[in-house]
Amino acid sequence: MTIQRITSKWDKTKVLLRNTAFHRLIPETAKLSKASLGEMLGRYGMVYVKPNRGTFGNGVIRVEKVKRGFKYQTGTKIRVFANLDSLYSHVKRTTGRRLFLVQKGIQLLKHANRRFDFRVMVQLSPKGKWETTGIIGRLAYPKKIVTNYHSGGTPLPFEKLMSTHMNGSQQQNYMSMLRKMGIQVAQHMQSTYPRIKEIGIDVAVDSKLNPWILEVNTKPDPYIFRKLKDRSVFQKVYRYAVAYGRLKGKRT
Ligand SMILES: Nc1ncnc2c1ncn2[C@@H]1O[C@H](COP(=O)(O)OP(=O)(O)O)[C@@H](O)[C@H]1O
Ligand SMILES: [Mg+2]
Missing domain, CATH: 3.30.1490 (Dna Ligase; domain 1)
Structure with a gap:
């Protein structure tokens, strides 16, 4: 059973729009x-x-x-x-x-005068349940319009980027909202693409703190989560990816 990958952003957007619950999250x-x-x-x-x-x-x-x-x-x-x-x-x-x-276009929030957004990682657990396994911020290279790591972006913890935009308990609430949203998106995508095992959602946050889904990746980079001090996040991301055959387990 191979893992399903979908590259067309247009196709994936149309699939998401079939669920009216997602409409307010998707920029036209x-x-x-x-x-x-x-x-x-x-x-x-x-x-x-x-x-x-x-x-x-x-x-x-x-x-x-x-x-x-x-x-x-x-x-x-x-x-x-x-x-x-x-x-x-x-x-x-x-x-x-x-x-x-x-x-x-979403006016991305800024930290140190640089734009940022988030990556929400959702994976099928070894027990076959969708789980949000990681959330990480991506701070754009100075003056750039994209936050991607491969375009010079810096992965940073959610809390660090949001500290000037909301207090601690708001941050916890926001992350649990993103975790739930991630699972709902994954379940919905799976109804059209039954062989997906993982998704990485790019989420922008605007100045009113509304979240926006910029894209859903079906081959998200697991290694970005290595940048978090909390090693347990990457360990789980990695363990799940090995379990569904995306990554080879460590040879010892
Ligand atoms: N509608 C948008 N509003 C604001 N920023 C955006 C928008 N679309 C993309 N971006 C920025 O560009 C980056 C790359 O866009 P994305 O759609 O994720 O394509 P890619 O497949 O190249 O990652 C996003 O992570 C975000 O920083
Ligand atoms: Mg992207």
Whole structure:
């Protein structure tokens, strides 16, 4: 029995949207076209454009409506385009014929003036029950628009990143809410993709502290949890991954 992987962000978003309970968690997402880009910028003022099958934050673009037109950023490179036509023809140069998505942009919370979001790891336990085994924050490299470890992001404990945004008991409540949400998302995804064993949900938190699901990964990196001082988190993540055959057990 092989572990099921789904790479299309568009497919996974459509699957999530079949459950109305998730609607308030999912930023509006559309296939990229000049029309969808213009409409979403009009509606939200800021959007993210990303490859349908992307990883590591590669190819992700942030576009924001500004006085002089549209501010475009990828990596740390910023440009301003005077109108939608010039913006879109530039975007098209990088996207080519590949499918890209445009998504409502969430103003990520900041820590030390850097953006951050969270990774919620949910795994099938050896007993066959979905369990949220880890939550970790990811702090973007200075001035970057993506938080991915492979784009220079730094994994940090939830508490460290949230300390200036909520008190200790609020943090505990928020994490237990994320843990429950993780399990619900996994159960729902499993109803369409019966052979998934693990998911890693990228969760943004906005200034009102509302959570948003940016994407659901079906091959989440377990090693990011090695960065936590609390070794028990990684040990469990690893043990479960070995049990369902994702990782080889340590040879002794
Ligand atoms: N709609 C969005 N609003 C705010 N930030 C976003 C949005 N979409 C993506 N990002 C940022 O870009 C990162 C990479 O996007 P993601 O959709 O997870 O693609 P990838 O598969 O490359 O990880 C996210 O972790 C987040 O930091
Ligand atoms: Mg991601």
